Amino acid sequence: GDSVTQMEGPVTLSEEAFLTINCTYTATGYPSLFWYVQYPGEGLQLLLKATKADDKGSNKGFEATYRKETTSFHLEKGSVQVSDSAVYFCALRPLSSTLGRLYFGRGTQLTVWP
Amino acid sequence: NAGVMQNPRHLVRRRGQEARLRCSPMKGHSHVYWYRQLPEEGLKFMVYLQKENIIDESGMPKERFSAEFPKEGPSILRIQQVVRGDSAAYFCASNSDRGYTEAFFGQGTRLTVV
Numbered sequence: 001g002d003s004v005t006q007m008e009g010p011v012t013l014s015e016e017a018f019l020t021i022n023c024t025y026t027a028t029g030y031p032s033l034f035w036y037v038q039y040p041g042e043g044l045q046l047l048l049k050a051t052k053a054d055d056k057g058s059n060k061g062f063e064a065t066y067r068k069e070t071t072s073f074h075l076e077k078g079s080v081q082v083s084d085s086a087v088y089f090c091a092l093r094p095l096s097s098t099l100g101r102l103y104f105g106r107g108t109q110l111t112v113w114p
Numbered sequence: 115n116a117g118v119m120q121n122p123r124h125l126v127r128r129r130g131q132e133a134r135l136r137c138s139p140m141k142g143h144s145h146v147y148w149y150r151q152l153p154e155e156g157l158k159f160m161v162y163l164q165k166e167n168i169i170d171e172s173g174m175p176k177e178r179f180s181a182e183f184p185k186e187g188p189s190i191l192r193i194q195q196v197v198r199g200d201s202a203a204y205f206c207a208s209n210s211d212r213g214y215t216e217a218f219f220g221q222g223t224r225l226t227v228v
Contacts, residue, residue, distance in 0.1 A: 044157070107156050
């Protein structure tokens with residue numbers, strides 16, 4: 001079935017460090033892929049998305065590339081800030097599904113220290 | 115344009131009581147999804163509704179849980195005879211078409227069963 005496997009946390013970095021959070025998926029066909037961010041006490045906000053192979057989603061300095069050959073959608077940022085501290089969720093929406101239902105990874109807690 | 119509105123933000127119930135969680139989708143959105151986030155876990159799909167119809171309830175527990183989205187008013191997730199294991203954050207999301215637009219999430223209702 002469809003599923004998302006996400007790098008276990010927590011991740012702790014110093015400000016301006018490079019960030020990678022790994023995400024791999026299992027799905028038939030070409031799902032849409034997403035990264036959501038959840039700040040403390042808040043709901044999920046869409047960070048970026050990609051809908052087809054080799055697409056790169058980007059937003060607020062974060063990037064992720066849809067890699068069909070490795071079934072991956074790793075999140076990266078070149079220089080993290082304290083304000084990036086949050087929980088990050090990788091998610092997919094199956095192409096075969098017309099329901100708009102998302103499958104989420106377990107989430108990765110990121111803490112950035114000044 | 116207000117976002118997805120959930121209330122209450124925090125709800126405390128004693129074991130055996132009923133919990134009612136409300137979700138008002140974004141204006142113009144007719145598709146609502148409920149997700150549950152257990153501690154240290156990602157979001158798990160519960161149910162997908164359109165106005166007056168349950169489309170997919172495959173993620174709903176078989177007993178005590180029900181959901182509705184009436185023609186007028188918010189969507190309601192109802193949990194009868196709550197138990198401690200129901201303690202979680204419950205998120206609602208909405209979108210405007212059957213999976214072809216991104217889903218916007220509310221801030222969630224944090225249910226604590228004591």
